[in-house]
Amino acid sequence: MEIIVCIKQVPETGNIKINPQTNTLIREGVPSIINPMDMYAIEEGLRIKEKSSGRMTVITMGPPQADAALRESISLGADDAILISDKRFSGADTWATAYTLAQAIKKIGHYDLILCGKQAIDGDTAQVGPELAEMLGIPIATYVRKIEEIDNEHIRVHRMMEDGYDVIDTPMPALLTVVKEINIPRLPSLKGKMKARKAEITVWTADDLNGEPSFYGLQGSPTWVVKIFSPDPRPSGRILTGKTSEMVAELVKGLKETKII
Amino acid sequence: MDYFLTEDQLMIKDLAKRIAEERIKPVRAELDEKEEFPKEIIQEMAKSDMFGIFIPEEFGGLGGRCLDLVLAVEELSRICSGVAISFAATALGSFPIILFGSQKQKEKYLPYVASGKSLCAFALTEPDAGSDASGIKTTARMEGGEYILNGTKQWITNGAEADIYTVIALTNPSKGIRGASAFIVEKGTPGFVFGKKEKKMGIRASSTRELVFSNCRIPAENLISKEGMGFMVAMKTLDQSRPGIGAQAIGIAQGAMEEALEYSHQRVQFGQPISSFQAVQHMLADMATQIEAARALVYSVARYMDSGAKEISKESAMTKLFASDVAMQVTINAVQILGGYGYMRDYPVEKMMRDAKITQIYEGTNQIQRNVIALQMLKERAKGR
Structure with a gap:
């Protein structure tokens, strides 16, 4: 079985800083990791690969330093890794990202299953997986927490819903986005890490893909970010002291002043 | 402090740290409480x-040496030395085969060790043979192309969990310890059973068992080296493994110091964090200094051994002696800094203190280490070095 896992390199910290001029993330000086949700996609891909004696390719669109995320995937057991990297891809929204990934996957050609994490911890949109399935014209199951059956023709999965779970069957090839309940990701191995250090990472630029150039990057992004900002820190509250009747009067006065009541 | 580790060594250290923090830390208190062998973590x-x-590369390993093993054991011990020793005891049990085994023995056993499919254990100690290894009574009698083992080994780490045991037994009891030989015994061999499971003060996640041999027949080819070489095999094995105990001790001490530092910053008494009191600061400073001195000694001896040095008994004994005394002192003071909380099982420092004690005792008590060091000093003097 041929498996493709799409991953994203994200800043490690929850404390994301934004450049006020460009309204984009400041990535300099922030350690990067594989998006934690994508780690579950990698693990699930590896498990299917090991059971089916298949192959697993990991792809990512990102700057040259995303090479590290791909090497980590190889250290975990991925067979191949492709970095889709070009200045012309930068500033992409979810649509342009999905478009670019779709072009790369079309270039790879054959696949049985595509796995993505539910969403990335930086953008938090959960859109790229579904958009990618749409562009490739294949079925999708989102929020997958269990794969019950899988063969070359079909797959049966459990989707995590708020009030239980759905069991759905879909023909293959298909795309799944997975949630953290699906597995416990493995740790890398020392031999895997040594292999990863020496591995050749394929790099594809816009010239290697057959897409429409105007659909890439910022230019190809229908989403326009008007403003991104860090919310002001919450001011500290006031603690009222004294007799209860005085405190209540003071509280009501304050609530009226702030137009809460 | 930068010890100029190689890229591979940093990789081993990082991975051991991740295993320790992500997989061992969440369960270490439970493993200790239940005295449960960490099967899943080992897998x-x-x-x-x-x-x-x-394990050498030609037998499926990575070909790492003493310092590589030291780094792994240190990082694991920083979180839980009970788990760490279950790992390190496999190295100890495999050293007789790595150092003195035949090509055939290495080919048969080492790939299983490298892949982690088989754990190992080293069996020298007996009820009447602790510091005085010459008191061993287990015998191996040759009969019809087989050795027949009889006797009891005591306090064997990884007992019952390991598949491969390297056992020291007397092939010629009349010669005493000079009549000892080393053997490989596989778990499941008829006549080889496990006795008492020990209840210990510390390192409680590790398994410590009696090995009982009653007319246990093993093939002659399971003899390591030659008859009569058993004591030498055992001593060289311990020379090789002692820096590992040093590493275990540094790891325990480092873990305890980190807990004490963190706690001292959080704990407020007399209106300020206790880390602002000089009495506490000086204890922390002494801990850090002692640990760094121990680490510097262990790493340099490990490097000395990795350089191919032949005479290592003295230096190897020094690592274990010094680092284990540091671990004991540091963990006692960590409990002191945490005060009443430190004495409770809600915090990990009391476990670290219990775990530290064994490092002064096993693989040769610290008194025996001093004997080894002094003996070597006198030998060197006699040789005019």
Whole structure:
């Protein structure tokens, strides 16, 4: 079985800083990791690969330093890794990202299953997986927490819903986005890490893909970010002291002043 | 402090640290409380190739040497030395085969060790033979192309969990310890059973058992080296493994110091964090200094051994002696800094203090280490070095 896992390199910290001029993330000086949700996609891909004696390719669109995320995937057991990297891809929204990934996957050609994490911890949109399935014209199951059956023709999965779970069957090839309940990701191995250090990472630029150039990057992004900002820190509250009747009067006065009541 | 580790060594250290923090830390208190062998964690370590670190490349390992093993044991011990020793005891049990085994023995056993499919154990100690190894009574009698083992080994780490046991037994009791030989005994061999499971003060996640041999027949080819070489095999094995105990001790001490530092910053008494009191600061400073001195000694001796040095008994004994005394002192003071909380099982420092004690005792008590060091000093003097 041929498996493709799409991953994203994200800043490690929850404390994301934004450049006020460009309204984009400041990535300099922030350690990067594989998006934690994508780690579950990698693990699930590896498990299917090991059971089916298949192959697993990991792809990512990102700057040259995303090479590290791909090497980590190889250290975990991925067979191949492709970095889709070009200045012309930068500033992409979810649509342009999905478009670019779709072009790369079309270039790879054959696949049985595509796995993505539910969403990335930086953008938090959960859109790229579904958009990618749409562009490739294949079925999708989102929020997958269990794969019950899988063969070359079909797959049966459990989707995590708020009030239980759905069991759905879909023909293959298909795309799944997975949630953290699906597995416990493995740790890398020392031999895997040594292999990863020496591995050749394929790099594809816009010239290697057959897409429409105007659909890439910022230019190809229908989403326009008007403003991104860090919310002001919450001011500290006031603690009222004294007799209860005085405190209540003071509280009501304050609530009226702030137009809460 | 930068010890100029190689890229591979940093990789081993990082991975051991991740295993310790992500997989061992969440369960260490439970493993200690229940005295439960960490089977799942051992399997996970096996998948990460940790057991390959000390096995030569031609037998499926990574060809790492003393310092590589030291780094792994230190990082694991920083979180839980009970788990760490279950790992390190496999290295100890495999050293007789690595150092003195025949090509055939190495080919047969080491790939299983490297992949983590088989754990090892080293069996020298007996009820009447602790510091005085010459008191061993277990015998191996040759009969019809087989050796027949009889006797009891005591306090064997990884007992019942290991598949491969390297056992010291007397092939010629009349010669005393000079009549000892080393053997490989596989778990499941008829006549080889496990006795009492020990209840210990510390390192409670590790398994410590009696091995009982009653007319246990093993093939002649399971003899390591030659008859009569058993004591030498055992001593060289311990020379090789002692820096590992040093590493275990540094790891325990480092873990305890980190807990004490963190706690001292959080704990407020007399209106300020206790870390602002000089009495506490000086204790922390002494801990850090002692640990760094121990680490510097262990790493340099490990490097000395890795350089191919032949005479290592003295230096190897020094690592274990010094680092274990540091671990004891540091953990006692960590409990002191945490005060009443430190004495409770809600915090990990009391476990670290219990765990530290064994490092002064096993693989040769610290009194025996001093004997080894002094004996070597006198030998060197006699040789005019």
